[in-house]
Amino acid sequence: MGDVIGELVAGLPAGAVVTDAAVAASYAQDMAGFSAGGQPLAVVTARSTEDVQHVMRTATAHRVPVVPQGARTGLSGGANAVDGCLVLSLVKMDRILEIDPVERVAVVEPGVVNAVLSRAVGKHGLSYPPDPSSWEQCTIGGNIATGAGGLCCVKYGVTAEYVLGLDVVLADGRLLRTGRRTAKGVAGYDLTRLFVGSEGTLGVVVGAVLALRPAPPPHLVLAAEFPSAAAAGEAVCAIMAAGHVPSLLELMDGTTVRAVNAMARMGLPETTEALLLAAFDTPDPAADLAAVGALCTAAGATEVVPASDPAESELLLQARRLSLTALEKVSTAMLIDDVCVPRGRLGEMLDGVAAIAGTYGLTIGVCAHAGDGNTHPVVCFDRHDADETRRARESFDAIMALGLSLGGTITGEHGVGLLKRDWLAREAGPTGMELQRGIKAVFDPLGLLNPGKVL
Amino acid sequence: MGDVIGELVAGLPAGAVVTDAAVAASYAQDMAGFSAGGQPLAVVTARSTEDVQHVMRTATAHRVPVVPQGARTGLSGGANAVDGCLVLSLVKMDRILEIDPVERVAVVEPGVVNAVLSRAVGKHGLSYPPDPSSWEQCTIGGNIATGAGGLCCVKYGVTAEYVLGLDVVLADGRLLRTGRRTAKGVAGYDLTRLFVGSEGTLGVVVGAVLALRPAPPPHLVLAAEFPSAAAAGEAVCAIMAAGHVPSLLELMDGTTVRAVNAMARMGLPETTEALLLAAFDTPDPAADLAAVGALCTAAGATEVVPASDPAESELLLQARRLSLTALEKVSTAMLIDDVCVPRGRLGEMLDGVAAIAGTYGLTIGVCAHAGDGNTHPVVCFDRHDADETRRARESFDAIMALGLSLGGTITGEHGVGLLKRDWLAREAGPTGMELQRGIKAVFDPLGLLNPGKVL
Numbered sequence: 001m002g003d004v005i006g007e008l009v010a011g012l013p014a015g016a017v018v019t020d021a022a023v024a025a026s027y028a029q030d031m032a033g034f035s036a037g038g039q040p041l042a043v044v045t046a047r048s049t050e051d052v053q054h055v056m057r058t059a060t061a062h063r064v065p066v067v068p069q070g071a072r073t074g075l076s077g078g079a080n081a082v083d084g085c086l087v088l089s090l091v092k093m094d095r096i097l098e099i100d101p102v103e104r105v106a107v108v109e110p111g112v113v114n115a116v117l118s119r120a121v122g123k124h125g126l127s128y129p130p131d132p133s134s135w136e137q138c139t140i141g142g143n144i145a146t147g148a149g150g151l152c153c154v155k156y157g158v159t160a161e162y163v164l165g166l167d168v169v170l171a172d173g174r175l176l177r178t179g180r181r182t183a184k185g186v187a188g189y190d191l192t193r194l195f196v197g198s199e200g201t202l203g204v205v206v207g208a209v210l211a212l213r214p215a216p217p218p219h220l221v222l223a224a225e226f227p228s229a230a231a232a233g234e235a236v237c238a239i240m241a242a243g244h245v246p247s248l249l250e251l252m253d254g255t256t257v258r259a260v261n262a263m264a265r266m267g268l269p270e271t272t273e274a275l276l277l278a279a280f281d282t283p284d285p286a287a288d289l290a291a292v293g294a295l296c297t298a299a300g301a302t303e304v305v306p307a308s309d310p311a312e313s314e315l316l317l318q319a320r321r322l323s324l325t326a327l328e329k330v331s332t333a334m335l336i337d338d339v340c341v342p343r344g345r346l347g348e349m350l351d352g353v354a355a356i357a358g359t360y361g362l363t364i365g366v367c368a369h370a371g372d373g374n375t376h377p378v379v380c381f382d383r384h385d386a387d388e389t390r391r392a393r394e395s396f397d398a399i400m401a402l403g404l405s406l407g408g409t410i411t412g413e414h415g416v417g418l419l420k421r422d423w424l425a426r427e428a429g430p431t432g433m434e435l436q437r438g439i440k441a442v443f444d445p446l447g448l449l450n451p452g453k454v455l
Numbered sequence: 456m457g458d459v460i461g462e463l464v465a466g467l468p469a470g471a472v473v474t475d476a477a478v479a480a481s482y483a484q485d486m487a488g489f490s491a492g493g494q495p496l497a498v499v500t501a502r503s504t505e506d507v508q509h510v511m512r513t514a515t516a517h518r519v520p521v522v523p524q525g526a527r528t529g530l531s532g533g534a535n536a537v538d539g540c541l542v543l544s545l546v547k548m549d550r551i552l553e554i555d556p557v558e559r560v561a562v563v564e565p566g567v568v569n570a571v572l573s574r575a576v577g578k579h580g581l582s583y584p585p586d587p588s589s590w591e592q593c594t595i596g597g598n599i600a601t602g603a604g605g606l607c608c609v610k611y612g613v614t615a616e617y618v619l620g621l622d623v624v625l626a627d628g629r630l631l632r633t634g635r636r637t638a639k640g641v642a643g644y645d646l647t648r649l650f651v652g653s654e655g656t657l658g659v660v661v662g663a664v665l666a667l668r669p670a671p672p673p674h675l676v677l678a679a680e681f682p683s684a685a686a687a688g689e690a691v692c693a694i695m696a697a698g699h700v701p702s703l704l705e706l707m708d709g710t711t712v713r714a715v716n717a718m719a720r721m722g723l724p725e726t727t728e729a730l731l732l733a734a735f736d737t738p739d740p741a742a743d744l745a746a747v748g749a750l751c752t753a754a755g756a757t758e759v760v761p762a763s764d765p766a767e768s769e770l771l772l773q774a775r776r777l778s779l780t781a782l783e784k785v786s787t788a789m790l791i792d793d794v795c796v797p798r799g800r801l802g803e804m805l806d807g808v809a810a811i812a813g814t815y816g817l818t819i820g821v822c823a824h825a826g827d828g829n830t831h832p833v834v835c836f837d838r839h840d841a842d843e844t845r846r847a848r849e850s851f852d853a854i855m856a857l858g859l860s861l862g863g864t865i866t867g868e869h870g871v872g873l874l875k876r877d878w879l880a881r882e883a884g885p886t887g888m889e890l891q892r893g894i895k896a897v898f899d900p901l902g903l904l905n906p907g908k909v910l
Contacts, residue, residue, distance in 0.1 A: 102692045102799045125698050147641035158639055160648075161616060176886050182795040183827035184613055185864040186602035186652045187871060187882050188909060189891045193615075193648040197641045214698035237557045243580050243669035283738050340637040344557045372638040409640040416642060427642050431631050436644045438897030442890060454643060 004062045005042060008086070011054040018043045027069065027087045028080065033335040034393055035077030035418040040067070043087040049167065049175060049206045055088055056204065057173035065451050068200040070111065070142030073134035075336050076417025078146060078199040078453050085451075088204065090141050096120050097207075104212045105164065105181055110141025110205045117210075126212040129156035132413070133324070141205050147197030149413030154371030155247045155281075156213065158413065160196045167207030168195055171444040181209045194439070199415050200450040202443040219247050220285035221313035222306040224296035225272040229253055229354070232274035233347025235299035236370045239278065239292055240343060246292070248279035249371030250320050253350055255357070256365035256378075259326035260319050268319065269303075274350070276301075276370065277320055279313065320367065324378065327365045333383040335396050336376055339403030340412030343373040352402045353377045360395040362388070374412035375403075397423075416454045424454065459517045460497060463541070466509040473498045482524065482542045483535065488790040489848055490532030490873040495522070498542040504622065504630060504661045510543055511659065512628035520906045523655040525566065525597030528589035530791050531872025533601060533654040533908050540906075543659065545596050551575050552662075559667045560619065560636055565596025565660045572665075581667040584611035587868070588779070596660050602652030604868030609826030610702045610736075611668065613868065615651045622662030623650060626899040636664045649894070654870050655905040657898040674702050675740035676768035677761040679751035680727040684708055684809070687729035688802025690754035691825045694733065694747055695798060701747070703734035704826030705775050708805055710812070711820035711833075714781035715774050723774065724758070729805070731756075731825065732775055734768065775822065779833065782820045788838040790851050791831055794858030795867030798828040807857045808832045815850040817843070829867035830858075852878075871909045879909065 008017050018024065019042045028037030041064065046052045059066045065085040072079050081087050094111035101124045108117060114135040117128050131150035132138050138148070144166070149158045165179030179185065179192035195202055226232040232251055239246065252260070254273040261268050268275065276296065280288040289306040296304050307313040328334055341349045350366055353375070357364040368375040377399050381392035400410045400423050410416075410423045425433050437455055440447075463472050473479065474497045483492030496519065501507045514521045520540040527534050536542050549566035556579045563572060569590040572583050586605035587593055593603070599621070604613045620634030634640065634647035650657055681687040687706055694701065707715070709728040716723050723730065731751065735743035744761040751759050762768040783789055796804045805821055808830070812819035823830040832854050836847035855865045855878050865871075865878045880888050892910055895902075 100799075101696045103797050104695065147645075149639055149641075153639060157616075158641075160645065161612075170886070174886050176890070177884070178887065180795075180864050181862060182797055182829075182864055182867070184604055184608060184795045184824075184829050184867040186604075186613075186868060187864050187866050187875075188652075188879050188887065189657075189894055190602075190615070190648050190652055191887065191890060193645050197643075197645055202644075214700060240559065241556045245669060340635075340639045342558050342637055344555075369639075374637075374639050407636060409635050409637055409642050411642050412637065412639040413641060420642075424643050429632070431625070431629050432633065432643065432646065435631070435646060435897060439644055439894060442893035442897060 004058060004064055007058045008042065008044060008055065012044065012051055013047060016045050016051065024087070030072040030074040030077060030079040032075050032077040032417060032419050033333060035080055037080035038083035038085065040081045040087045041084050043089060045089045045092050047092050049169065052088065052169045052204050052206050053173045053175060055086060056169050056171060059086055059448055060172050060446065063446060063448065065448050067450050068204045070139035071137045073138045074142060074146060074417065075338070075414045076419045078415050078417030080418055082451055091139060093206065099124055101126060103181065106210045106212055108140055108208055108210060110139060110208065112140045114138050114140060114143060121212050122215060125215050127215045128162065128210060128212055130159045130162060140208060144196050144205050144208060145199050146415035147413065149369070149374065151248050151250065151369060154249050154369060155245055160193055162211045163192055163196050163208055164211050165209040166192050166195055166205055168203035169206050170203050171446065171449050176203065179209065197415065199417060199454050201440060201454050202449065216247065216281040217283065218310045219279040219281040219313060220289055220307050221277055221279045221316045222289045222293055222304065223316045224276045224293065224301040225269060225303045226274040226276065226301050227271065229274045229350035230347035231300035232276050233350065235276055235296045235301065236346055237344055238295040238299055240371065242295060244288060244292060246278045246371055247281040248277065250277040251368040251370035252320060252323055253366040255363060256323050256327060256367055259330055259365055260322050263326040263329055264322055266319055275319065277316060323367045327378045327380055330363050330380040331382050333381055335379040335392055337396055337399050338376055338411045338414040339399055339408055340372065340374040341403055341406045341408035343371065345406040346370060346373055349375055349402065349406055353399060356395050356398045356402065360391040362391060362395055364395065372412065418453060421454065459513060459519055462513045463497065463499060463510065467499065467506055468502060471500050471506065485527040485529035485532060485534040487530050487532040487872060487874050488788060490535055492535035493538035493540065495536045495542045496539050498544060500544045500547050502547050504624065507543065507624045507659050507661050508628045508630060510541060511624050511626060514541055514903055515627050515901065518901060518903065520903050522905050523659045525594035526592045528593045529597060529601060529872065530793070530869045531874045533870050533872030535873055537906055546594060548661065554579055556581060558636065561665045561667055563595055563663055563665060565594060565663065567595045569593050569595060569598060576667050577670060580670050582670045583617065583665060583667055585614045585617060595663060599651050599660050599663060600654050601870035602868065604824065604829065606703050606705065606824060609704050609824060610700055615648055617666045618647055618651050618663055619666050620664040621647050621650055621660055623658035624661055625658050626901065626904050631658065634664065652870065654872060654908050656895060656909050657904065671702065671736040672738065673765045674734040674736040674768060675744055675762050676732055676734045676771045677744045677748055677759065678771045679731045679748065679756040680724060680758045681729040681731065681756050682726065684729045684805035685802035686755035687731050688805065690731055690751045690756065691801055692799055693750040693754055695826065697750060699743060699747060701733045701826055702736040703732065705732040706823040706825035707775060707778055708821040710818060711778050711782060711822055714785055714820055715777050718781040718784055719777055721774055730774065732771060778822045782833045782835055785818050785835040786837050788836055790834040790847055792851055792854045793831060793866045793869040794854055794863055795827065795829040796858055796861045796863035798826065800861040801825060801828055804830055804857065804861055808854060811850050811853045811857065815846040817846060817850055819850065827867065873908060876909065
């Protein structure tokens with residue numbers, strides 16, 4: 001293995017390769033629970049496409065696995081190291097190369113932080129919509145790898161909709177350019193979208209052409225309190241069936257509301273079993289809020305509070321923003337699930353999660369991108385209690401089984417990673433898995449790229 | 456080969472298999488020029504997924520190629536038969552199985568005609584945006600196979616954005632279900648989008664879950680006349696850079712305007728070198744038209760005509776709708792190209808096409824989905840004149856070379872088919888082609904599905 005390190009160092013700028021075991025160990029994992037990372041042989045920080053090519057050529061020559069990493073904010077273990085691997089960190093390839101308001105595209109390196117890009121394009125009157133909760137930390141490369149979503153997807157779609165073309169270093173070090181920088185294009189198989197969501201198992205993204213939109217007007221938010229998850233789910237269905245296009249439609253269950261109350265004393269009624277937040281960035285958001293408020297009341301909301309300006313809107317969103325922090329304080333650890341169901345099944349999903357919490361004797365709070373049916377049940381548990389830890393893991397699986405039984409998917413936006421590999425096989429079926437493995441073999445015949453993830 | 460037909464007939468409803476040579480020959484090709492179709496062994500009309508599975512199992516057992524067909528309105532030869540193949544027609548699998556206003560999805564069979572679906576979802580207050588010009592004939596299966604676009608893509612995106620999940624019969628007859636019917640989902644590699652645009656070379660689509668949108672308000676249209684293509688291109692850039700989101704932004708060059716005038720006596724000024732049509736379906740379209748009209752004037756428009764109601768809007772769109780019919784009358788044949796360039800290069804593209812028309816001594820009119828940079832240069836030629844026919848073909852290639860030199864793609868929405876195979880290799884490069892061939896081999900190891908198309 002000494003050769004590998006020597007060859008790596010010889011072809012890279014000074015300081016790019018770190019072999020110190022303690023430092024390397026600090027790159028072992030992302031933010032997923034129940035997904036131990038291995039001990040990397042070295043951490044390589046790339047600063048250019050050529051660096052990445054050198055790493056992949058060397059890794060292929062020596063048959064050493066490579067795990068690409070961004071900010072490691074992922075929640076499925078997709079960026080976890082494996083023993084003896086090279087961690088390939090892309091965070092220093094963080095240049096925004098171009099922002100073009102006529103073409104409405106940005107050309108970026110993979111290490112650009114989502115919020116940095118958002119602010120940069122905002123100066124041109126543009127927006128890059130995908131907004132994962134980790135947007136102040138997560139990188140565009142990681143967003144592409146996982147197919148990340150966020151709060152505004154209900155109106156503006158997910159990362160896949162915004163990736164027009166990619167530069168990708170393949171396992172053997174060759175550089176591939178996919179897609180286009182035009183608004184449309186259908187020349188050949190859609191390799192671009194094959195890479196989106198492939199979690200670094202097919203190639204290393206070193207550049208991306210991203211679609212942008214005109215920045216929307218400021219949104220206005222409405223909060224509605226419901227006495228049951230079913231009633232809130234009914235309101236979501238009524239809002240969508242009526243043809244509304246909210247820019248955000250979020251839901252917190254009673255457990256989450258109480259956790260936020262306990263932490264921040266926000267004065268939310270303890271009797272609230274579901275809090276729905278709807279936002280509109282339309283030309284007349286107040287009119288949309290009034291219409292949606294009426295639908296909420298008809299579905300059984302006990303209180304409906306529309307904001308009258310952006311400042312009030314931000315206050316109403318505070319509860320949502322504090323949800324994870326509040327649930328984190330319930331115990332010593334939490335496990336965040338990511339099951340997406342048809343929005344018509346949201347009420348059943350939330351009631352089902354509450355039943356699972358009862359069965360396993362655990363606190364499970366649910367935040368949901370309700371407009372998309374994308375739920376994030378958060379299992380709170382004491383990591384020092386072996387039995388509770390086992391029950392947490394079992395409840396996590398029970399939640400995925402519930403989601404599939406409701407016609408949903410095991411992952412709406414976090415990806416499969418390590419955490420959900422067995423479940424992917426259940427969702428995709430044997431034929432789907434065989435084809436995916438075939439694709440993996442075409443791109444990475446030696447199995448060196450992020451081994452053990454997804455498939 | 457007698458066995459093949461006998462086995463096919465044995466497993467299919469009466470009348471599903473037609474071997475009459477003259478009838479079979481009538482299924483030889485789609486609407487592309489310069490792309491001769493072969494003589495099919497038989498035409499099989501499927502009415503169910505089981506029918507398709509039987510066809511593929513039989514074809515695999517006997518190593519007979521299969522060419523899936525929809526309405527054969529394609530413009531790249533992608534649906535053309537090859538000698539000795541089974542044509543597999545999906546037009547009788549034309550049921551709309553479900554329209555769900557809460558989930559905003561439709562579940563359809565592949566033979567549903569685009570306009571039939573559009574009208575059906577319209578009754579629920581919904582829209583299925585992709586609107587190819589052939590929408591009254593073309594099928595959803597064909598739209599998916601080619602990744603079809605249309606006029607409203609500039610605001611609403613192309614077919615790929617609306618396909619959530621697919622049922623696909625593989626080459627060996629196995630049934631694969633991809634994707635989801637939820638709003639979001641990132642479980643595994645994106646097989647759904649790999650099938651979109653694959654032109655029947657990876658599997659036969661037998662069902663699709665399509666995303667729908669709320670029906671937009673009626674649009675208002677503005678027409679603007681320009682003394683040069685460059686000025687019209689400048690107006691397009693100004694409109695997009697200012698953050699406008701037109702629901703349609705179409706351009707006709709002077710050649711097309713004169714052809715329409717000659718046919719329909721629409722009274723368009725003969726001095727018009729480019730006619731730009733912009734539409735808005737926003738809450739206040741008149742205000743948007745006023746703003747866009749001012750930008751057109753600033754860019755050099757000699758006349759700007761905003762419609763004041765939907766009826767006037769339709770009148771303004773007439774010129775665009777008549778374009779192809781008018782250009783068809785110029786000679787005895789036409790060849791429609793589909794080059795998409797960055798919208799900032801539209802003026803150069805149109806001027807370049809005019810220069811190519813001069814070089815080759817041909818009439819070439821250009822219609823363009825200008826907001827997307829997607830141009831359709833229409834090469835008019837006399838099919839009875841061998842030299843003119845040769846020049847037509849050469850000019851078609853020169854147009855693609857021009858498009859690539861401007862940073863564009865050889866096909867924005869029509870697909871590669873037979874017509875642009877050599878050009879795909881030029882656009883995708885050797886590494887991209889190698890990977891695409893690898894994917895093809897995973898899905899269709901015997902090479903039986905629509906052989907000779909795309910790759």
